[in-house]
Amino acid sequence: MLRNRRTELLTAFVLVAPFLAVYGWLFLYPTFQMIEMTFLKAPLIGEGKWAGFANYAKMFRDPVMRIAVLNTAYFVLLTVIPGTIVALSIALMVRRLKGFMQSLILAAFFLPYVLPVTVVYVLWDWMTNLQFGMLQGPIALIAGEPTNIWRTTGWFMPGAAILTIWWTNGFSILLFLAGLRNIPAELYEAAELDGATRWQMFTRVTFPLLWPVTVLCLTIQLILQLKIFDQVYLFAQGGQTRATMVMVQYIYEQAFQKNNGGYSATIALALFVIVLAFSLFQFQVLRVRSVK
Amino acid sequence: MSEHSATPARRFDPGAILLTILTLIAAFIWFFPIYWGLVTSFRFDDETVTDFSLIPTNPTLKNYIFTIQNSDLPIWYLNSTITSVGVTVLVLLMSACTGYAISQLQFPGRKALWWMILASFMVPVSALIVNHFIIIADVKLLNSHLGIILPMLIAPVTVIIYKQFFDGLPRDFREAAVMDGATEFQLLFRIFLPMNWGITTALAIITFIGAWNSFLWPFLATQDEKMMTVTVGISAVQDAYGVAYGRLLAGAVLAGLPVSLAYLFFQRRVTQAITLTAGIKG
Numbered sequence: 295m296l297r298n299r300r301t302e303l304l305t306a307f308v309l310v311a312p313f314l315a316v317y318g319w320l321f322l323y324p325t326f327q328m329i330e331m332t333f334l335k336a337p338l339i340g341e342g343k344w345a346g347f348a349n350y351a352k353m354f355r356d357p358v359m360r361i362a363v364l365n366t367a368y369f370v371l372l373t374v375i376p377g378t379i380v381a382l383s384i385a386l387m388v389r390r391l392k393g394f395m396q397s398l399i400l401a402a403f404f405l406p407y408v409l410p411v412t413v414v415y416v417l418w419d420w421m422t423n424l425q426f427g428m429l430q431g432p433i434a435l436i437a438g439e440p441t442n443i444w445r446t447t448g449w450f451m452p453g454a455a456i457l458t459i460w461w462t463n464g465f466s467i468l469l470f471l472a473g474l475r476n477i478p479a480e481l482y483e484a485a486e487l488d489g490a491t492r493w494q495m496f497t498r499v500t501f502p503l504l505w506p507v508t509v510l511c512l513t514i515q516l517i518l519q520l521k522i523f524d525q526v527y528l529f530a531q532g533g534q535t536r537a538t539m540v541m542v543q544y545i546y547e548q549a550f551q552k553n554n555g556g557y558s559a560t561i562a563l564a565l566f567v568i569v570l571a572f573s574l575f576q577f578q579v580l581r582v583r584s585v586k
Numbered sequence: 587m588s589e590h591s592a593t594p595a596r597r598f599d600p601g602a603i604l605l606t607i608l609t610l611i612a613a614f615i616w617f618f619p620i621y622w623g624l625v626t627s628f629r630f631d632d633e634t635v636t637d638f639s640l641i642p643t644n645p646t647l648k649n650y651i652f653t654i655q656n657s658d659l660p661i662w663y664l665n666s667t668i669t670s671v672g673v674t675v676l677v678l679l680m681s682a683c684t685g686y687a688i689s690q691l692q693f694p695g696r697k698a699l700w701w702m703i704l705a706s707f708m709v710p711v712s713a714l715i716v717n718h719f720i721i722i723a724d725v726k727l728l729n730s731h732l733g734i735i736l737p738m739l740i741a742p743v744t745v746i747i748y749k750q751f752f753d754g755l756p757r758d759f760r761e762a763a764v765m766d767g768a769t770e771f772q773l774l775f776r777i778f779l780p781m782n783w784g785i786t787t788a789l790a791i792i793t794f795i796g797a798w799n800s801f802l803w804p805f806l807a808t809q810d811e812k813m814m815t816v817t818v819g820i821s822a823v824q825d826a827y828g829v830a831y832g833r834l835l836a837g838a839v840l841a842g843l844p845v846s847l848a849y850l851f852f853q854r855r856v857t858q859a860i861t862l863t864a865g866i867k868g
Contacts, residue, residue, distance in 0.1 A: 306693035309683040324717030402617040416838040573708030
């Protein structure tokens, strides 16, 4: 029996060791290194000097940091709730279809989700091309004339938000479809017997029962969109990036273009804390669900 | 009672027909950017800006041939394949082993490890990019496949899913197999994992798609064009082409092809993986 106990311990160690090594080296260590760097005046690579809270003081006074935080918040506002509403509408539409037709239509809505961001970038760059883009018709209708939306401040964030909803919505659509499938059909039959209209069925049956999934989608999207970088970086490159700066982009700029390792770590820590706070909230939501 | 339960669904319902038509129109609009990119990639250069027909009048493979012959796309493809397959295999192996150990074995620190994994699930890895760069530069692995792979191995979600899956399996299996003298490794790889290959397939597909598509880390880790992944590469060369949208789009179509096919062939597995990651039993 004792021998068994020893082999069990040894196996456990062998099984867990690679994971622990990678985790220690590439997760725990960089996290602590990041925190340490926030107290240093340091280049990206190389020795730093102790700077106390100077980086923090700088961050709270930095006008570009303000822009980055506000733009990130604006982007979250433009994507999270609108995107979830769009996803729910699409899921409701797809659910009514059957068999092959359903798979086909779902694929049309879901396919953007599996594409790399640079592919999405090339596709939309072509769609919004100033001279030949297919979207210039609708854009001109709103703006009064064809507009290069990626070089026009008022258009940039809404444009990036629409593109992001188009790109990442597949995830929420699938969650809503799974949620819809879990609603017992008898509830609809009962509602139908009572002469409920389509709208009443949605507001009295579907939506209340989907509420937990809706909260889940909202929090997942919120955490995802706080980390916005790729799309904004790709569309802003070559132009004026300051006005459309977002948080991860500012980390990138400070670290890799300005060589301010310490300061970039401070911005990274700010993002880290913000995302962690929202994630704790999400964890609570999930826990409440699993207890139920 | 029985008269009422006759379903009214077969009746002519203009609302339902209208909704179906709206759905089809919405799906068409949603899919249009992809379709339009595809169509444009099959047109001759001068036609991309003169011909706006929905079906290309003179389809040509010229853009594809040009892109394959005149850019590093074949090498990027190889880089993407090596790194994505590497990430997928390593993530699944490490996650299955760790999930199994936490679920089935008793060892000191087990609870602490589980809480650490749950906690890391909440932490944004993108906040660590600067430090990942420093660490990987420190061991001289920038511009290498391993350097691209390493930071992408932080995948707590797959460990959590495996652990929960192993938790759900009946205890008797394990006891019977242990009686027969099976080792823990045999238990894991011959009994536990084969009990539901579906989960492993689903996780493999979603991990592969995620690795193929990841942009920020490979973008930072590769300055050498020969080491770039497709996802990074196609955005790096666009200036070299000028405004030749046909060529750009041909490169984009090739870059998106493996992940699109992975989804189209394994639609149900992708759905399963996504509902698993979100913690919903689909």
